[in-house]
Amino acid sequence: MNFRFQNLLGAPYRGGNAIISGDSLLISPIGNRVSITDLINSQTQTLPCQTSSNIARIAASPDARFLIAIDDNSRLLFINLRRRVVLHRMSFKKPVSAIAFSPDGSLVAVGVGKLVQIWRSPGFKKEFFPFQLVRTFADCQGAVTSLDWSPDSEYLLAGSKDLAVRLFCLKNFSGVSSKPFLFLGHRDSIVGAFFRLDKKFNNKVCGVYTISRNGSIFVWNYMGGDGGSGDFGKEVSEPPAPGTPEQRAGGVSDENVGDEVYTELGKRKKIDALIGEEESEVPLHRGKWELSKKNSFDQTPAKLTACDYHRGLDLVVAGFSNGVFGLYQMPDFVCIHLLSISKEKITTAVFNRLGNWLSFGCAKLGQLLVWEWRSESYVLKQQGHYFDVNCVAYSPDSQLLATGADDNKIKVWTVSSGFCFVTFSEHTNAVTALHFMPNNNCLLSASLDGTIRAWDLFRYRNFRTFTTPSSRQFVSLASDQSGEVICAGTLDSFEIFVWSMKTGRLLDVLSGHEGPVHGLMFSPSNAILASSSWDKTVRLWDVFEGKGAVETFPHTHDVLTSVYRPDGKQLACSTLDGQIHFWDPLDGVLMYTIEGRRDIAGGRLMTDRRSAANSSSGKFFTSLCYSADGSYILAGGNSKYICMYDVSDQVLLRRFQITNNLSLDGVLDFLNSKNMTEAGPLDLIDDDNSDEDEGISKQTRGKLGYDLPGSIPNRGRPVIRTKCLRIAPTGRSWAAATTEGVLIYAIDDSFVFDPTDLDIDVTPEAVDAALNEDQYQMALLLSLRLNEDFLIKKCTLAVQPADIPAVASSVPFRYLQRLLEAFSDLMENCPHLEFILRWCQELCKTHGQLIQQNSRSLLPALRSLQKVITRLHQDLSDTCSFNEYSLRYLCSTSHKS
Incomplete structure (x- = not known):
């Protein structure tokens, strides 16, 4: 029972910002979890910690030790990346749209609504309240959209939806006004604002780039001090001549100890007497700035949705709502690359630390890629299933995992690395069943398009297609141990079709069921085929002898699925009343029954009229799977739980809650009465006034949809459910096809001490x-x-x-x-x-x-x-x-x- 969450496959990216920590670690949100991809070793892992809803923003510390993840409910997790544990939790009162660590790692800037908050970053030591609010800036008139720190961690650029960029100073200058400097002139909300450095003068700030949503980029140059208040409230000398070292360094030459300022009478004095004392300087937000250039990306009518800037190379990357991205050399605004990834909006674009890799994400397609711009080649290109995963299958050696989904695609993953290495897209309708052949080199798939296809995993091609005289919708699939015979059950004609694997010819049609055949499996010990149907029966067929149905096991409710024990001496089937029946297939005797209605019950939909305890919908198992030794069985269905039962004792060993994501429907057991109105639940009232391009467009995933038949539409909120369960042949892990993706659970023996025959001398x-x-x-x-x-x-x-x-x-x-x-x-x-x-x-x-x-x-x-x-x-x-x-x-x- 020592199974722990290991990885999440099938949905690499679903929204939020992605970052590249260090040189090769790509960190991206997956729903309410965080995925970390090692781009050099080609491995991906998902952190076991979860947020309460989908993650909106993430940020990593400069030393790549800590990660901050903030979800849609404005709840923060402070995570130790090396130990993969949550150190601290905190909540904000308003939505967080931007977050950034300071370059020295001591501070964290957070854009909370219209506020810019500066927090002290916690460390390794235990503290009662590790996050300490250092300062709050309330100057923005719109929601904060971007944040950028200066290299010395003393200044902060904040862009907002009020069309302005503000320069805040965190250093205390006595008598100097703390009001920020405003960069104005944009005609749309700000997407990015970045400091520009001068490499010739110790990487001092010499300018600012501001980028707006309508595709405009402004170049601002720092001209030096212009006179502020307090100690520096006197008139400052005119800016030095352009091109001189004094002009680049903000009016301070290498020989100067302090700034050259005017006295109250307007006379200029050089402060040579301050040698050895604290250096006096004019703060950036009180200096003089000049708008030198206005450039446009020329992608109208597309909007700029993501951007990033690399200070070392002076490069800007911009992603647009039409799937186009551009790479520009600044400050001359020279276009290096202008390419199209897709036709959907780019939701994140970011450089790595060296600036040779670019990471792009498209939330609507679930696509995440890393591009090496110098060689124009892909470092990583991963795309999850666009719709829900319907079925999974392990290869006989447990190294590969195949997934089929409603997007008509089949993906094959390497379990150890978590990478998809091949995608088959020949099916024209949803893929409903998958099966690996015993030789480990062939994969079978069934689809609603009326075909059964065989895939060669050496040459990555479809080498055989099985069809019927008239079009049928296949929902179940099985093959005998020798791999000579292929069987598939249908949804519409209630028949079972039998083909020869070698010739591809249709050998037989097994009739007798009066409902869809959703369960099909050959006995591991002989050539007997077991089929389960919604006609309340389980039938055994002798396929090779052609004698038709050998045995029929009647039930009182619809049979949803059936599965053989690995030794073939027991058959388990799930019925619509929430029970699991165990039959002896040799003697045709019902051995025992497990009542699972109360075990799987949990979670209430937004449209439910009753509470989760009183609701009868979804209290049954749609997928069963025996362990490798047959001692226990896993069961899942339209619930947030997966149940593990001991077969011999018929007791519940453990319940796995597959998610805590409140962005999904069916996770909460009790609805909040504060969110109930006369028109129904507040979450179902569509009062959004923003256009679709402001955020991720709400899409209906899956041909069956998220909502139950006959229920009130819930604005595309996904309903949590488990469609398929499979245990690896090694017995060390199992996979569950859920709404969030394919969850992988594995046995963790690293912290288990289980001695046997222990006495005082055994040490x-x-x-x-x-x-x-x-x-x-x-x-x-x-x-x-x-x-x-x-x-x-x-x-x-x-x-x-x-x-x-x-x-x-x-x-x-x-x-x-x-x-x-x-x-x-x-x-x-x-x-x-x-x-x-x-x-x-x-x-x-x-x-x-x-x-x-x-x-x-x-x-x-x-x-x-x-x-x-x-x-x-x-x-x-x-x-x-x-x-x-x-x-x-x-x-x-x-x-x-």
Whole structure:
């Protein structure tokens, strides 16, 4: 039961801003979670922490240690990226539209409505209230849209919807007015405002770029001090001549100790007497600024929706609502690239620290890509399913995961890295079922377009298509163990079609069901096909003998799905009344029943007239899946819960709540009475006056829609549900196709201490003493009794190769599973491949007969070992093929020379 959230696939990007932390870590929001992609190692992981609703803004500290995530409900999470834990939580009173860490990491600027708040950034030490409000600026007349810090963390640029950019000063100048400097002239709301630095004079601020939504970019130059109030409230000298060092450095030359200011009588004095004292300077917000250039991106009628600026290269990138982005060299405004990603709005555009990579996101398409602009090549191009995922399937070696969705596409993912490496889009309607063939190189898919397609995972092509004389809608799919026969159930004609895999010919049509056939599966032990239908029956068919239905199991309610236990000696099926029935398929006897209505009940829709406890809708399981050893079963449906049951005792072991995202419908058990009006729930009243381009357009995902049939439309709010569950053949992980994407849960043994046969003499010191005396058998047995992963691996590697047969024969069978699990983990991270394979060979020789007799209990460990060996074999074969090619090439070139 020690399953923990591991990753989220299928929806890399759904809105909000993406950032590149450091040089290669791409951080992007996925609903109410955060995904981190290592662009160099090509791996992606999703943080286990969740916000209360969809994430709107994220920001990373300069040292890449901390991350701030703020959701649509203005609730903040302060996350330690290395430990992947939440350190602090906080809430704001108004929506947050911009957030930025200061370059030194000590402060955080937050745009809260019309306010700009400066908070002290918390650190590692424990504090009662780590976030401390340092200062608040209330000068903006519209919502804050952008924030940018100066390199010295003393000045802040804030753009807002009131068409102005304000320059705030955080440094205390005695007697100087704290009013900000205003950059005016734009005719639309500000999208970005950035400081420009002068590299020739210690990277001092020499200008500002301001960018507005209508595609205008203004270039402002700093001309020096012009006289303010207080100590610097006297008239300042005229600006130095253009092009001089004094003009670039803001009127201060390298020889000057302080600024040159006028006295009250207007006489100019040079402050040489202040050597060794605090340097006096004119603050930027009291100096003189000049608008030098006005440029336009010329993308009318498209609006500018995202932009970023790289100070080191002096480059500006701008993304538009028509999917076009441009890269411009400043300050001359020279267009380097002008390309189109798609026809949808670009919602985020950002540089990495070196400035060689550009990251773009399109929320409507769920697309996230990283582009290397110098070589004009993609570093990353990931796109999730546009609509909900309907089905998932694990490959026999558990390395690959296939997903099919309502967007007519099939994607195949590498489970270890979380990357999609191929997308099939030949289907013309929703994909409803997937099945991997036993050889691991072929994938079958069923669709509502009336076709069953076979995909070659070596050449990435559709090599066979199975059809029927008249068009049918397929909703279930199965293949026998040999892979010779393909069966598919239909939604409209209630028939089961049987094809030959080799010839593609239609062999038989099985009739007898009186409702849609939503469940189809071959027995793992024989060629008997089990089918479940909405006609309240489960039927067994002898496909090869052609005798029709062999057995019929009647039920009192519609049967939604059915699944065989891995040994084929038990059949489980779910019915509309929320029960799970377990049948003996050999004797045709009902073994036991699990009542699951109360277990899966939870969550109330906005349109429900009753509370979650009194509602009868959705209290049933639509997907079932046995564990690898058949000891427990997973069940999910139209609920926020996934239930895990012990099959033999018929008890609920654990409930997994798949999300806490309040942006989805069906998560809350009780609705807030304050949000109820005479016209209905406040959330369902469409009172938005902003145009679609201001935010992410609300789209209806899925051909079946988010809402239940006959219910009141809920403005496109997605309803949380689980459409498919699959456990990996290794038994170490399982996947759930949910509204948010494909959730991956895996067993985490890193913090579990589960000793066996423990007494006072079994200690880590005793293990070390036995190793020092070269007593490998005793050391290994002691480590296995302690069940400490580090000690087991240490003792295994300490054995001499010649002593492996003797030590392997002394290992009791009850410790064999634990030892095999340690070997599968070692083989992934240890360079001694031949040594570990020798261990496995000797264990199989010694305990071969017992392994066959107890294959069910050892199946997860054996499949984990098989998965690692298969992957390593593939990697070695690729390496050897490459080396062979290189040697042939070198030999041919040396022979010619």
